[in-house]
Amino acid sequence: MKHLTIGDIAKLAGVGKATVSRVLNESGYVSAKTRERVEAIIAKNTFTPSAAARNLSRQESDTVGVVIPEAGNSFFAEVLDGISNVADTSDLRLILCNSGNMMERDLKILHIMSQQRVKGVIYTPAVAYSSPPNLAAIKTAIERLGVPLVLLDRPIDNLHLDGVFSDNFGAARDATLALIQAGHRKIGIVAGDPNLTIGRERFRGFQEALNLHGLPFEKRYVVKGMFNTEIAYKNSLKLLSGGDRPSAFFIANNLNAIGFLKAAFELKLKIPGDIGCISFDRLDYLTDLNFPFSYLDRDVRGMGVEAMRLLLAKIERQHVARGDVVFPSKLVLLGSETMTDLPTE
Amino acid sequence: MKHLTIGDIAKLAGVGKATVSRVLNESGYVSAKTRERVEAIIAKNTFTPSAAARNLSRQESDTVGVVIPEAGNSFFAEVLDGISNVADTSDLRLILCNSGNMMERDLKILHIMSQQRVKGVIYTPAVAYSSPPNLAAIKTAIERLGVPLVLLDRPIDNLHLDGVFSDNFGAARDATLALIQAGHRKIGIVAGDPNLTIGRERFRGFQEALNLHGLPFEKRYVVKGMFNTEIAYKNSLKLLSGGDRPSAFFIANNLNAIGFLKAAFELKLKIPGDIGCISFDRLDYLTDLNFPFSYLDRDVRGMGVEAMRLLLAKIERQHVARGDVVFPSKLVLLGSETMTDLPTE
DNA sequence: TCGAAATATGGAACCGTTTCCATATATCCC
DNA sequence: GGGATATATGGAAACGGTTCCATATTTCGA
Numbered sequence: 001m002k003h004l005t006i007g008d009i010a011k012l013a014g015v016g017k018a019t020v021s022r023v024l025n026e027s028g029y030v031s032a033k034t035r036e037r038v039e040a041i042i043a044k045n046t047f048t049p050s051a052a053a054r055n056l057s058r059q060e061s062d063t064v065g066v067v068i069p070e071a072g073n074s075f076f077a078e079v080l081d082g083i084s085n086v087a088d089t090s091d092l093r094l095i096l097c098n099s100g101n102m103m104e105r106d107l108k109i110l111h112i113m114s115q116q117r118v119k120g121v122i123y124t125p126a127v128a129y130s131s132p133p134n135l136a137a138i139k140t141a142i143e144r145l146g147v148p149l150v151l152l153d154r155p156i157d158n159l160h161l162d163g164v165f166s167d168n169f170g171a172a173r174d175a176t177l178a179l180i181q182a183g184h185r186k187i188g189i190v191a192g193d194p195n196l197t198i199g200r201e202r203f204r205g206f207q208e209a210l211n212l213h214g215l216p217f218e219k220r221y222v223v224k225g226m227f228n229t230e231i232a233y234k235n236s237l238k239l240l241s242g243g244d245r246p247s248a249f250f251i252a253n254n255l256n257a258i259g260f261l262k263a264a265f266e267l268k269l270k271i272p273g274d275i276g277c278i279s280f281d282r283l284d285y286l287t288d289l290n291f292p293f294s295y296l297d298r299d300v301r302g303m304g305v306e307a308m309r310l311l312l313a314k315i316e317r318q319h320v321a322r323g324d325v326v327f328p329s330k331l332v333l334l335g336s337e338t339m340t341d342l343p344t345e
Numbered sequence: 346m347k348h349l350t351i352g353d354i355a356k357l358a359g360v361g362k363a364t365v366s367r368v369l370n371e372s373g374y375v376s377a378k379t380r381e382r383v384e385a386i387i388a389k390n391t392f393t394p395s396a397a398a399r400n401l402s403r404q405e406s407d408t409v410g411v412v413i414p415e416a417g418n419s420f421f422a423e424v425l426d427g428i429s430n431v432a433d434t435s436d437l438r439l440i441l442c443n444s445g446n447m448m449e450r451d452l453k454i455l456h457i458m459s460q461q462r463v464k465g466v467i468y469t470p471a472v473a474y475s476s477p478p479n480l481a482a483i484k485t486a487i488e489r490l491g492v493p494l495v496l497l498d499r500p501i502d503n504l505h506l507d508g509v510f511s512d513n514f515g516a517a518r519d520a521t522l523a524l525i526q527a528g529h530r531k532i533g534i535v536a537g538d539p540n541l542t543i544g545r546e547r548f549r550g551f552q553e554a555l556n557l558h559g560l561p562f563e564k565r566y567v568v569k570g571m572f573n574t575e576i577a578y579k580n581s582l583k584l585l586s587g588g589d590r591p592s593a594f595f596i597a598n599n600l601n602a603i604g605f606l607k608a609a610f611e612l613k614l615k616i617p618g619d620i621g622c623i624s625f626d627r628l629d630y631l632t633d634l635n636f637p638f639s640y641l642d643r644d645v646r647g648m649g650v651e652a653m654r655l656l657l658a659k660i661e662r663q664h665v666a667r668g669d670v671v672f673p674s675k676l677v678l679l680g681s682e683t684m685t686d687l688p689t690e
Numbered sequence: 691t692c693g694a695a696a697t698a699t700g701g702a703a704c705c706g707t708t709t710c711c712a713t714a715t716a717t718c719c720c
Numbered sequence: 721g722g723g724a725t726a727t728a729t730g731g732a733a734a735c736g737g738t739t740c741c742a743t744a745t746t747t748c749g750a
Contacts, residue, residue, distance in 0.1 A: 003462075003491075003736090005735090005736055005737080006736065006737060006738095007736075007737090010700095015699075015700080016699065016700035016701070017700080017701090017736090017737080017738090018699070018700060018701080018702095018738080018739075018740095019698085019699060019700070020737095021737070021738060021739080022698095022699090022738095024737095025738085027738095027739095028698085028699095028739090029696085029697050029698050029699080030697095030698070030699085031697080031698060031699090034698080034699085046489055048456070048459045048460055048489065049460060049736080049737070050401065050460065050462060050735085050736055050737065051397075051460045051461045051462065051737095052396075052397045052398075052400040052401040052406065052461075052462060052735085052736080052737090053397075053401050053705090053735070053736035053737035053738090054736080054737055054738075055397040055705090055737090056395065056397040056398050056401055056704095056705050056706065056707085056735090056736080056737075056738095057704075057705055057736075057737045057738045057739080058705085058737085058738065058739095059705065059738095061397065063440075066441075070426070071422060071425045071426040071429050072422055072423050072425075072426035072646065073422070074419050074422060074629070076422070077416060077417055077418070077419060077421070077422030077425075078417050080416045080417075080422075080441075080443075081415070081416040081417035081443065084416050084441065084442070084443040085443065085445070088442075088443065088445075088450070093440055093442075093457065093461065094440065094441045094442070095408075095438055095439065095440060095441075096411075096425075096429065096439045096440075096441045097429070097433075097438075097439070098426065098429040098430065098433065100430070100433075105433070111393070112438065114393045115393055115394060115395065115396045116396045116397075116438065117348075117395060117396065117397060144391055144393065146348075229633065258630050258633050258634065261634055262633060262634050262635065265634060265635065266635075283630055284419070284629060284630055285603050285628055285629050285630050285631050286630050286631065286634075288574065288603050288607060289603065289606055289607050289610060289631075290607065290610065290611075301417065348706090350705090350706055350707085351706065351707060351708095352706075352707095355730095360729075360730080361729060361730035361731070362706090362707080362708090362730080362731090363708080363709075363710095363729070363730055363731080363732095364728085364729060364730070366707070366708060366709080367708095367728095367729090369707095370708085372708095372709095373709090373728085373729095374726085374727050374728050374729080375727095375728070375729085376727080376728060376729090379728080379729085394706080394707070395705085395706055395707070396707095397705085397706080397707090398705070398706035398707035398708090398735090399706080399707055399708075400707090400735095401705090401706080401707070401708095401735050401736065401737085402706075402707040402708040402709080402734075402735055403707080403708065403709095403735085404708095404735065691750100692749105692750095693748105693749100693750105694747105694748090694749090695746100695747085695748080695749100696745105696746080696747070696748090697744100697745080697746065697747085698743100698744080698745070698746090699742105699743085699744080699745095700741105700742095700743090700744105701740105701741090701742085701743100702739100702740090702741090702742105703738105703739090703740080703741100704737100704738085704739085704740100705736105705737090705738085706735105707734100707735085708733105708734085708735085709732100709733090709734085710731105710732090710733080710734095711730105711731090711732090711733100712729105712730095712731085712732105713728100713729085713730090713731105714727100714728080714729080714730105715726105715727080715728075715729095716725100716726080716727070716728090717724105717725080717726070717727085718723105718724085718725080718726090719722105719723100719724090719725100720721105720722100720723105
């Protein structure tokens with residue numbers, strides 16, 4: 001299955017390659033007669049121009065790179081939906097890479113994107129690159145890329161890059177305040193990944209709320225969830241089945257919430273009643289079903305759309321004013337944060 | 346940000362372009378001394394070879410295309426996770442396109458894939474292409490593509506193409522039989538999209554089960570779900586709130602199930618008890634939480650992995666024996682299919 | 691009617707690789 | 721030591737487009 005080339009078409013139409021190129025791109029001068037003849041030949045002969053040749057010649061590609069850490073995570077699926085829709089209307093191709101939350105793959109992927117000469121990259125880093133050598137590595141990888149880059153959801157420590165983020169600190173604080181408001185005094189957290197800034201920020205927000213009310217921070221009420229359902233489940237089970245457990249939890253994300261809920265249900269704990277909770281991000285199907293579970297709501301698909309728009313702006317005007325987009329989180333209280341029993345103290 | 350070329354490296358190292366190319370690809374003869382010198386130059390100077398140039402020269406690309414109908418659907422997110430992991434280990438790039446279940450975009454996307462000169466395509470069609478003109482259109486689009494193609498989940502009517510599928514008919518039949526087994530006699534269906542073969546097959550399987558037991562097929566017990574949560578919700582609400590409703594439903598997929606459950610919950614119907622049901626595919630978070638909802642289980646991620654493997658096999662040996670892979674569906678009965686009241690007849 | 695400007699077209703260089711081929715040198719076996 | 725063979729290397733021709741430039745023709749205004 002050999003492909004016809006622009007030269008073949010030119011020969012068939014009895015014109016020069018340049019003319020065929022002009023017809024294809026609707027650029028420059030071409031007489032109506034010639035245009036029609038060339039178009040007829042193309043239609044009859046199944047000609048598909050090679051993107052590689054075009055990209056090489058034009059010294060630019062028609063693709064943007066998308067790097068996500070977990071393709072299976074519904075959060076990123078929804079983000080991707082937003083991204084792909086904007087890409088489609090802008091006639092851009094998407095090269096998708098999945099880091100699996102592994103730093104080494106992250107770095108390798110950026111190198112791949114560079115080889116592909118993408119016009120820009122939307123990037124959710126696998127880790128926060130906190131340690132100096134790692135930071136240096138990611139920094140040079142991004143510099144070598146040499147094209148606009150937009151971070152999505154996760155910042156990189158000590159390296160300011162534009163992106164679409166959330167107010168993780170504030171939202172976590174507000175959620176925790178809502179628990180306090182509801183009467184809880186012994187409050188725990190199903191914490192996220194401390195290797196990620198968003199994990200640490202949500203943790204800080206949680207602590208801040210305790211501070212504001214002079215409540216003590218108890219290390220034993222911290223469940224390591226790691227933004228992972230399985231880990232959150234196991235560790236929640238441990239704390240919840242012990243004698244001394246908090247009356248409420250702030251849960252750092254949706255995956256943690258599922259793990260936590262699984263443990264709670266397994267122990268026949270009632271929510272609310274035995275235990276109150278609020279989680280960061282909605283719980284997909286559960287929320288669709290009006291399951292009375294309180295959460296911090298974000299427009300996830302919108303974040304994808306906005307990331308792509310920001311990237312396009314940066315691609316067009318090479319020096320767009322530095323602008324983070326911070327998406328608001330709206331606290332949606334459906335009852336799971338409440339306390340059935342009055343506080344005992 | 347100009348990129349260095351192989352020629353620049355060659356000049357710096359005092360060798361020919363061909364030699365640099367040999368070093369990069371570890372092909373042909375290169376003396377150890379020369380190799381080291383070239384590698385040193387490359388390391389020092391940040392050289393990233395252009396994929397476009399390589400592809401053009403080699404007359405083949407390093408990418409495969411993935412066409413999915415809904416990036417936001419968790420089913421495809423999980424499939425994509427499987428696909429991307431295999432692609433990663435095979436050092437292939439993924440070009441992702443999202444048809445949004447629209448036929449026209451489907452066709453346009455295949456054309457894009459052709460321009461990209463992908464090595465192969467994993468393709469979930471937006472529709473079944475049942476009408477002759479549409480069938481002709483998709484047929485020529487695929488022929489023009491001229492590379493191996495693997496269908497995923499959805500066949501194309503009257504055009505046999507290899508792919509990774511499920512036994513939709515048999516699984517739907519067995520699920521419905523399980524409802525009958527549980528004592529139900531008035532059984533409805535929340536049907537899928539009749540524009541899709543999988544929608545029709547699941548419908549047929551449902552009818553077959555009724556037939557096997559001499560139960561009448563009642564058109565008024567059919568809820569049009571269209572594999573869409575919102576539509577399934579609205580139409581379920583209509584039937585469920587009426588006076589004459591079935592005691593059980595076979596639900597054609599996960600999105601339909603969410604819509605159906607939302608309606609049932611809203612009407613305070615208890616499952617099981619007031620109503621029994623089984624759905625095709627698991628309900629993500631709900632299933633994770635051991636929600637007692639019966640479903641037909643498939644290894645979704647595995648389907649993605651298998652599709653990619655099949656594609657790779659076809660790419661390597663151009664004429665791999667025609668082989669569909671049919672993934673089994675396992676019926677997982679957790680109670681929602683049961684009947685609390687004994688049948689009245 | 692003439693010259694400038696607009697329109698139309700094709701040749702050829704170029705984009706950055708790979709790969710074929712020719713040539714040169716090193717190695718080896720008898 | 722000499723011819724066959726293995727090793728090493730670079731020049732040059734692809735690959736399939738785009739675009740600059742030169743040239744030819746047409747249009748148009750004064």
